[in-house]
Amino acid sequence: MYAYDELDRTLINERVSEFRDQVKRRLSGELTEDEFKMLRLQNGVYLQLHAYMFRVAIPYGTLSSEQLRRLAHVARKYDRGYGHFTTRQNIQFNWIKLAELPDALADLADVGIHAMQTSGNNTRNVTSDQWAGVAPGEIEDPRIWSELLRQYTTLHPEFSFLPRKFKFAITASEHDRAAIKVHDIGLRLYKNAAGETGFEVLVGGGLGRTPFIGKTIKQFVHGHDLLSYVEAILRVYNQYGRRDNIYKARIKILVHELGIEKFAREVEEEWLQMRDSALAIDDAVIEDIRSRFTYPAYEQLPHMPDELKKAAHDPHFEAWRKNSTFPHKVPGYAIVVLSLKPVGGPPGDATADQMDAIADLADRYSFGEIRVGHEQNLALPHVARRDLPALWKALDKIGVATPNVNLVSDIIACPGLDYCSLANARSIPIAQELTRRFANHDTANLIGRLHVNISGCINACGHHHVGHIGILGVEKNGEEFYQITVGGRADEKAEVGTLIGPAVPYGEVANVVEDIVEAYLALRARPDELFIDAVKRLGVEPFRERVYATR
Amino acid sequence: MTSPLQQKIKITGPSVVTANRTWDGIVIWRTAAQGWSAELSDAAVVRTADDARALLAESVADDVGAIGAYIAPVDVRDTGTVKPGNLREHIRSAGVTIDLPVPA
Amino acid sequence: MPLVRGGKIAADAFVHVADDAEMPDDGAILISAARFLGEAEALSRRAGRTGVSWPNDRDVDDLVPWLDRLAVVALVFPNFRDGRAYSQARMLRERHGYRGELRATGQVLRDQFVFMLRAGFDAFEVRKESDAEAFAATVKRYSVFYQPTGDGRITALHRRMQLRHSENAGQ
Numbered sequence: 001m002y003a004y005d006e007l008d009r010t011l012i013n014e015r016v017s018e019f020r021d022q023v024k025r026r027l028s029g030e031l032t033e034d035e036f037k038m039l040r041l042q043n044g045v046y047l048q049l050h051a052y053m054f055r056v057a058i059p060y061g062t063l064s065s066e067q068l069r070r071l072a073h074v075a076r077k078y079d080r081g082y083g084h085f086t087t088r089q090n091i092q093f094n095w096i097k098l099a100e101l102p103d104a105l106a107d108l109a110d111v112g113i114h115a116m117q118t119s120g121n122n123t124r125n126v127t128s129d130q131w132a133g134v135a136p137g138e139i140e141d142p143r144i145w146s147e148l149l150r151q152y153t154t155l156h157p158e159f160s161f162l163p164r165k166f167k168f169a170i171t172a173s174e175h176d177r178a179a180i181k182v183h184d185i186g187l188r189l190y191k192n193a194a195g196e197t198g199f200e201v202l203v204g205g206g207l208g209r210t211p212f213i214g215k216t217i218k219q220f221v222h223g224h225d226l227l228s229y230v231e232a233i234l235r236v237y238n239q240y241g242r243r244d245n246i247y248k249a250r251i252k253i254l255v256h257e258l259g260i261e262k263f264a265r266e267v268e269e270e271w272l273q274m275r276d277s278a279l280a281i282d283d284a285v286i287e288d289i290r291s292r293f294t295y296p297a298y299e300q301l302p303h304m305p306d307e308l309k310k311a312a313h314d315p316h317f318e319a320w321r322k323n324s325t326f327p328h329k330v331p332g333y334a335i336v337v338l339s340l341k342p343v344g345g346p347p348g349d350a351t352a353d354q355m356d357a358i359a360d361l362a363d364r365y366s367f368g369e370i371r372v373g374h375e376q377n378l379a380l381p382h383v384a385r386r387d388l389p390a391l392w393k394a395l396d397k398i399g400v401a402t403p404n405v406n407l408v409s410d411i412i413a414c415p416g417l418d419y420c421s422l423a424n425a426r427s428i429p430i431a432q433e434l435t436r437r438f439a440n441h442d443t444a445n446l447i448g449r450l451h452v453n454i455s456g457c458i459n460a461c462g463h464h465h466v467g468h469i470g471i472l473g474v475e476k477n478g479e480e481f482y483q484i485t486v487g488g489r490a491d492e493k494a495e496v497g498t499l500i501g502p503a504v505p506y507g508e509v510a511n512v513v514e515d516i517v518e519a520y521l522a523l524r525a526r527p528d529e530l531f532i533d534a535v536k537r538l539g540v541e542p543f544r545e546r547v548y549a550t551r
Numbered sequence: 552m553t554s555p556l557q558q559k560i561k562i563t564g565p566s567v568v569t570a571n572r573t574w575d576g577i578v579i580w581r582t583a584a585q586g587w588s589a590e591l592s593d594a595a596v597v598r599t600a601d602d603a604r605a606l607l608a609e610s611v612a613d614d615v616g617a618i619g620a621y622i623a624p625v626d627v628r629d630t631g632t633v634k635p636g637n638l639r640e641h642i643r644s645a646g647v648t649i650d651l652p653v654p655a
Numbered sequence: 656m657p658l659v660r661g662g663k664i665a666a667d668a669f670v671h672v673a674d675d676a677e678m679p680d681d682g683a684i685l686i687s688a689a690r691f692l693g694e695a696e697a698l699s700r701r702a703g704r705t706g707v708s709w710p711n712d713r714d715v716d717d718l719v720p721w722l723d724r725l726a727v728v729a730l731v732f733p734n735f736r737d738g739r740a741y742s743q744a745r746m747l748r749e750r751h752g753y754r755g756e757l758r759a760t761g762q763v764l765r766d767q768f769v770f771m772l773r774a775g776f777d778a779f780e781v782r783k784e785s786d787a788e789a790f791a792a793t794v795k796r797y798s799v800f801y802q803p804t805g806d807g808r809i810t811a812l813h814r815r816m817q818l819r820h821s822e823n824a825g826q
Contacts, residue, residue: 005815007799007811007814007815008799008811010798010799011797011799011801011811014796014797014798014799018766018796022766026573027573027574028615029614029615030785032614033614033618035735035764038735038736039766047571047576047618047619049639049642049643050576050577050578050642050643050647051571051575051576052575080653080655081652081653082651082652082653095576096576097574098574098576099574099575121738151801151811151812152801152802154801155769155800156801157741157769157770157771157773157774157802157804158738158741158742158745158770158774158802158804159738159741160738160741161735161736161738162738238738238739238741238742239739239742239743243737273750274750277803278803278810279803284816284819285812285816288812288815288816288819345652346649346652350652351652351653352653417639417642418642418647418648419647421619426648428647428649429648429649432649478637478638480638
């Protein structure tokens with residue numbers, strides 16, 4: 001956990017008081033909506049179909065139990081008793097009243113949570129690997145750098161009015177769980193031959209209407225130079241990014257139009273002029289941030305305790321353990337993923353009661369810490385393996401132990417037309433229907449790893465481009481239709497999926513996905529050839545044929 | 552940003568003006584009495600582009616009370632009942648099409 | 656439109672001279688970039704002070720050779736959502752050492768004052784009277800800053816370092 005100090009707390013409180021004044025001026029008419037809109041967006045407040053939506057940042061996906069309880073409190077007191085975890089380590093509340101928002105923000109600020117820059121044309125919440133600090137084989141904890149970037153990007157005086165939004169993601173593991181290749185800036189932490197910590201810097205990735213996989217702009221940027229290099233990128237973008245067309249304003253378009261080499265030269269030229277400026281980071285600064293991350297005092301525990309041996313006779317427990325628990329860097333411990341994808345439920349939603357219960361379980365079994373991942377699930381990052389059976393019972397009771405992590409029903413979905421003013425079609429009912437179709441865990445296990453991602457419009461909040469199966473809602477003559485892609489992925493081998501054919505109507509989507517899955521099961525080379533690998537080997541054609549032959 | 556009043560107004564059938572209330576964000580409709588109501592049944596229904604433009608103009612003028620005003624289609628049944636004209640407007644007036652995680 | 660200078664509302668000594676208007680021989684004037692660059696020689700013979708209004712899509716490098724002759728550089732926010740002039744301001748102040756008046760013009764609203772000050776602006780043509788009046792209170796809203804800029808405010812990172820050193824020294 002990162003502990004805020006007096007300075008961090010002061011800044012958040014100052015921000016809350018500024019926003020309180022802005023809301024007051026808006027409600028009195030002193031500010032027009034045109035003037036207020038960007039101000040509210042900079043604090044995570046959107047207008048959606050039914051109400052204002054309030055997006056709160058969970059930097060690098062780390063929450064304390066106290067913070068999660070406070071989110072539950074906000075859900076209960078200011079909203080309708082639940083929240084929605086997003087793909088970017090945020091939580092959204094769907095029914096908040098503008099007049100009450102300053103109070104909600106103040107309640108959150110008490111526990112070091114804020115909503116700064118969770119929307120608007122500025123640098124957004126810095127995301128990272130949700131297993132940072134606990135994943136085996138990690139080079140070092142990327143959250144130290146994430147926190148450095150969080151501070152650097154917060155209320156930046158030069159970059160708070162960029163051409164468009166700007167997203168950072170950081171990973172420090174071989175396996176990329178932070179989707180860095182589909183971010184405006186993706187950072188892969190590694191050590192160079194001299195043993196120095198630095199970053200491969202990727203730029204210009206992103207989804208939306210024009211998806212791009214990020215390109216490497218510099219192979220190694222030393223940790224000391226991270227902020228100056230990032231500032232150089234942002235400055236080039238701030239000056240030359242397009243502002244004439246909202247759909248061409250992201251940095252990915254600038255990188256694409258200039259070409260990565262020319263863009264890289266512009267950045268290099270800018271960077272060389274300021275790499276020795278006040279932005280150069282010395283080790284003491286890094287150490288100071290590192291010192292404010294606390295790590296649990298792990299015990300020496302057996303890998304196979306008696307509790308686990310005994311519970312192995314329960315097939316339900318075993319199904320869950322095999323699916324939802326993952327190796328920890330410390331022997332005797334496990335990372336436990338909490339599925340927010342119950343059969344028939346809206347992906348990523350958690351009720352206030354669930355949040356409170358999870359916070360209590362985190363205190364009891366995970367040193368008071370919770371993680372939020374971009375797949376819209378939660379995790380308890382430090383669970384002693386001997387506690388798994390007891391924890392499972394408790395998680396099952398509150399409905400977050402569905403053993404479907406990474407399986408076909410572990411669906412990423414945006415809120416879609418049920419909530420969102422930009423959406424063309426609904427996402428949640430499609431996801432719900434799919435979870436019912438694939439409710440049988442044996443079947444789902446047989447299918448193996450398969451990521452289905454659903455977006456209700458081209459803005460791609462549901463990451464459909466990088467779903468193994470991607471579903472995109474469109475509108476045709478007032479009806480909901482869905483385009484289906486296959487072969488996308490968001491990890492270190494990130495790729496944009498390929499459209500398999502004409503859009504299908506709402507009622508057909510689940511059938512089409514079933515057809516695709518059946519085609520895969522029939523065509524895979526071996527039981528352990530994953531869906532995504534089969535698509536890579538076979539191409540789109542066999543899936544297209546299967547889906548459209550009878551349609 | 553183009554003001555809604557500068558956009559070309561084209562309506563294909565009976566229409567209303569809808570928006571969200573500024574202080575709490577709830578869905579509202581413009582009434583014939585130059586006010587707002589949280590009930591679609593209270594909405595002023597217009598049938599010509601000129602009337603729609605006029606209704607939108609007075610709605611947009613209330614920048615303090617309402618935000619994001621726009622013209623939305625409605626169906627007027629034989630009984631005179633006014634119903635939302637598309638799925639989006641149906642969802643805005645009747646709520647989400649799914650069960651909420653916590654029943655209201 | 657009120658001008659805020661030195662932290663309070665002040666009279667604007669600079670006359671805005673349009674491109675087709677006759678150039679006065681003396682007195683302080685503010686002219687467009689195009690006119691300034693086109694008549695740089697004639698301008699250098701003027702008795703009065705000269706300021707230039709520099710568009711936000713033109714590289715400030717073009718202005719660098721003339722910086723020591725300028726009393727005012729006015730940068731433009733066509734609307735407050737267009738943040739290019741923040742970069743221009745920092746380049747002029749921090750890279751090119753410009754020390755004259757740096758004026759924010761266009762849609763300048765209260766909620767941008769702190770950002771503008773931090774980027775190096777010291778004069779503001781404020782859109783609303785009420786915002787201009789609120790200047791002094793608004794710029795005191797924040798006491799913690801995370802980024803180093805040329806305004807010299809100490810960053811949170813460095814305050815922490817100082818605190819740490821003083822703690823160590825006390826041990």
